[in-house]
Amino acid sequence: MTQLFLPIRPRRNRRSPAIRGMVQETELNAADLIAPFFVIEGENIEEPIVSMPGVSRYSIDLLLEKIGHLCAKGIQAIALFPVLEVSLRNLDGNEAWNEEGLIPRAIEQIKAQFPHLCIISDIALDPYTSHGHDGILNEKGEIANDATIERLCKMALLHAQAGVDFVAPSDMMDGRVKALREALDANGFEHTGILAYSAKYASALYGPFRDAMQVSLQFGDKKTYQMDPANSREALREALLDEKEGADILMVKPALYYLDVIAKLREQTHLPIAAYHVSGEYAMVMAAAKAGYLDASKVFYEALLSIKRAGADLIFTYAIDAVIDQL
Ligand code: PBG
Numbered sequence: 001m002t003q004l005f006l007p008i009r010p011r012r013n014r015r016s017p018a019i020r021g022m023v024q025e026t027e028l029n030a031a032d033l034i035a036p037f038f039v040i041e042g043e044n045i046e047e048p049i050v051s052m053p054g055v056s057r058y059s060i061d062l063l064l065e066k067i068g069h070l071c072a073k074g075i076q077a078i079a080l081f082p083v084l085e086v087s088l089r090n091l092d093g094n095e096a097w098n099e100e101g102l103i104p105r106a107i108e109q110i111k112a113q114f115p116h117l118c119i120i121s122d123i124a125l126d127p128y129t130s131h132g133h134d135g136i137l138n139e140k141g142e143i144a145n146d147a148t149i150e151r152l153c154k155m156a157l158l159h160a161q162a163g164v165d166f167v168a169p170s171d172m173m174d175g176r177v178k179a180l181r182e183a184l185d186a187n188g189f190e191h192t193g194i195l196a197y198s199a200k201y202a203s204a205l206y207g208p209f210r211d212a213m214q215v216s217l218q219f220g221d222k223k224t225y226q227m228d229p230a231n232s233r234e235a236l237r238e239a240l241l242d243e244k245e246g247a248d249i250l251m252v253k254p255a256l257y258y259l260d261v262i263a264k265l266r267e268q269t270h271l272p273i274a275a276y277h278v279s280g281e282y283a284m285v286m287a288a289a290k291a292g293y294l295d296a297s298k299v300f301y302e303a304l305l306s307i308k309r310a311g312a313d314l315i316f317t318y319a320i321d322a323v324i325d326q327l
Pocket of ligand 1: 126277278
């Protein structure tokens with residue numbers, strides 16, 4: 001057997017599980033993962049979402065049970081999305097600031113039962129508008145920035161009052177973080193945080209989410225407010241603006257196709273960075289696993305680890321059930 005003189009052998013650091021554990025650079029923890037949930041009206045209702053196997057819409061009572069199971073496994077944060085009856089959706093989206101609405105009630109009940117859980121609520125109008133866009137329309141049929149922000153503020157105040165820990169503006173309107181910070185502070189909610197969807201791309205990967213929300217865009221697309229997938233400098237500009245406006249956490253979304261954006265942002269901010277491993281990223285892996293092409297648990301673990309390695313501190317993901325026992 002030939003023996004080369006090779007003083008540098010990187011494989012020495014990979015010889016055993018103990019050594020690999022010692023030199024491991026990135027670690028995935030339950031505390032890094034945020035579980036998104038789709039909430040519906042009613043009692044004792046679970047509706048499986050066809051395009052997202054393993055994910056369901058839950059009525060609040062069943063949601064509380066599901067959260068109990070996750071908490072027992074170490075999950076410490078959740079994000080809430082309402083799925084509204086179509087009759088409650090209109091041009092103004094005013095169900096979004098109904099004090100008795102689904103999300104304020106969900107927040108109150110979850111907080112009462114799980115006071116230590118961090119609750120994040122989505123702040124955008126798309127579940128509430130009849131056309132499915134994230135903003136209200138002006139006379140020309142365009143998405144009106146400033147008028148939309150006024151409504152976001154009303155919505156965020158209700159969530160804060162109900163006890164939410166972070167409001168998460170997800171619509172990419174200009175100036176919303178500043179307006180939300182001012183509205184929260186003016187009303188005594190200086191401890192309610194803002195997790196800003198700072199670089200949210202106009203991605204084709206949200207398809208299953210819109211299916212879950214039973215939202216279909218009635219016209220056009222979201223390209224006048226969500227970002228162009230071709231751009232990364234613009235993402236930094238958006239994120240640094242949100243930081244200046246008072247955001248507590250910055251988000252990049254989707255995650256895996258945008259790891260370069262996460263890595264670049266990591267060099268430019270000292271704020272925590274969140275990534276959203278979105279519905280399409282989840283659905284693709286589940287579909288391939290169903291066909292027997294790959295092991296979903298292993299692929300998800302690798303995906304989430306990669307998102308952290310790129311520089312994200314926390315990750316919104318539907319894949320928690322698939323990875324939690326490996327953490
Ligand atoms: C809407 C919103 C979307 C998602 C989170 N909030 C969809 C969209 O912008 O159309 C997508 C999440 C996912 O795909 O998992 N404000």
